[in-house]
Amino acid sequence: MRNGRGFRRRCKETEMTHVVILGAGIAGVSAAYALKSRLGPDDSVTVVSDKPYFHFVPSNPWVAMGWRERADVAFPIGPYLESRGIVFIASGVRCIQPDIIQIDLENGDVLFYDYLLIATGTAPLADEVPGMAEHTESVIHIEQAERALAAYRAFLERPGPVVIGAAAGASMLGPLYEYAFLIDADLRRRNIRERVPITLVTPEPWPGHLGLGGEGTSRGAVTAALADTGIRVICNALTTRIDRDTIHVAEVTATGSVKRTHALPSAYSVYWPAFGGVRGVRSASDLVDARGLVVVDEYLRNPEYPNVFGLGACVARAPVEATPVAVGAPESVYSIQKAGEIAVQNILADLAGAPPVSHVPQRARWLSDMGTNGAAYQSEPQVPLRDVNWMRQGRWVHQAKVDFEKYFVNTIRLHPADEVTAAASSIAGLMTRALAGKNGGHDGPAGADLAGNGKPWQVRLPQGPGVELRALAESLGRAPDALAGELLAAAVSDAKSYLDPAAVDAMARARRHLLVEDLPEREPGAERRGGT
Incomplete structure (x- = not known):
């Protein structure tokens, strides 16, 4: 040493x-x-x-x-x-x-x-599979995700088979399933899903293995979700070569010998390389x-x-x-x-x-979006034998992932507690008074449905700000209600940056409570506790 x-x-x-x-x-x-x-x-x-x-x-x-x-x-x-x-x-x-x-x-x-x-x-090791870098998209980095979006929009003009896959040695495979389910949900919204066969290619020995082993409820839940959405899956898959419109895969047996080969047509493909x-x-x-x-x-x-x-x-x-x-x-x-x-x-x-x-034992927890639904997974510890191993599905997971994204991003953007706020900022002044326990202005102004969905929230503005808002909207050629919602969303985001960590945690708890309250139903899905 x-x-x-x-x-x-x-x-x-x-x-x-x-x-x-x-x-x-x-x-x-x-x-x-x-x-x-x-x-x-x-x-x-x-x-x-x-x-x-x-x-x-x-x-x-x-x-x-x-x-x-x-x-x-x-x-x-x-x-x-x-x-x-x-x-x-x-x-x-x-x-x-x-x-x-x-x-x-x-x-x-x-x-x-x-x-x-x-x-x-x-760094992705895409060169380990000939043709992967040239002929597939990726969502590992945000620049790649933006390129994948451009390719997806071009694909929608001429739909065809979709292949979502992972190379041998790939890790962090949760997003592999997530992306396949997101494409399924998006194509259904566009009413073209029946024209687009989706195949998921994975090196895992069974669906939902995720590199964790220890066959628990995840296998049955993931297999059922794939069947429900009509997504074909090939496991024990060794991707050998990728051409412009074809994915070549060798499906192997439990002993590693080639069981069969596949030449999968592809109009759009996204792949996870090894790292x-x-x-x-x-x-x-x-x-x-x-x-x-x-x-x-x-x-x-x-x-x-x-x-x-x-x-x-x-x-x-x-x-x-x-x-x-x-x-x-x-x-x-x-x-x-x-x-x-x-x-x-x-x-x-x-x-x-x-x-x-x-750092031993590690624990595994993550949330995967499936469009309007989602799946939450927890394994404690991460390696067998486990004391806790469960997977739950439901709309609440989709909401929870949205909530967690906003919470984490706002935590990174949180200002230090001792930072002096800008004197010229109306939001800074309002939050300073509010945090000091003073009445910072009119009670209850403001917003529409910030996310653009869910229950609308009636907003009553005093005459002065109301006239200013309508004038602003007219000058921009925007609907006042839509502009009010966007302005309020921006103001709330800025206001949150003045909270200290304890207040951010309190807000996250309140947000989760409100989201769960608004859900029309909760679907617990599959759950199992005990060693696996």
């Missing part, structure tokens, strides 16, 4: 600690917020990312369907990090030199660190495995360099069980958050000379 701690020894005179985080996604930004709030005032946190924005990855399938705009789930992250005193550098990483605790950036900068937290996400490490991290051979993923122990530290931590999808994980076609381990926002808490705690423990906390 090498410690790579020369920089920390040089800084001991000032008792400063410098933590560098690579990646400004769900893992990196959450860890940066937590570390900055718990380190000392003289300590520093630097976030490095090759992308200047944060985006909420679980919403990519919605972006690819045109159900979300980029602005709904992606925004420049620098101002939010810097408002907390976190340094942000928009640059890719050229190389990591853990022996001299140095990071060389593509912009020419050189960083030294006491602790390094790698949370870069992954590897990003460039720059991949070159640090002492830190990564053969695919460039970061090697960590049960404390999320690299075994060779214990001041280097890995977090999120960039971490190397062994398969839960052997399968005829390789299936990677899953990941979710929940598991990333929990791992982030452990990584932060262990960095602080090391500073304090305390023992680290293990």
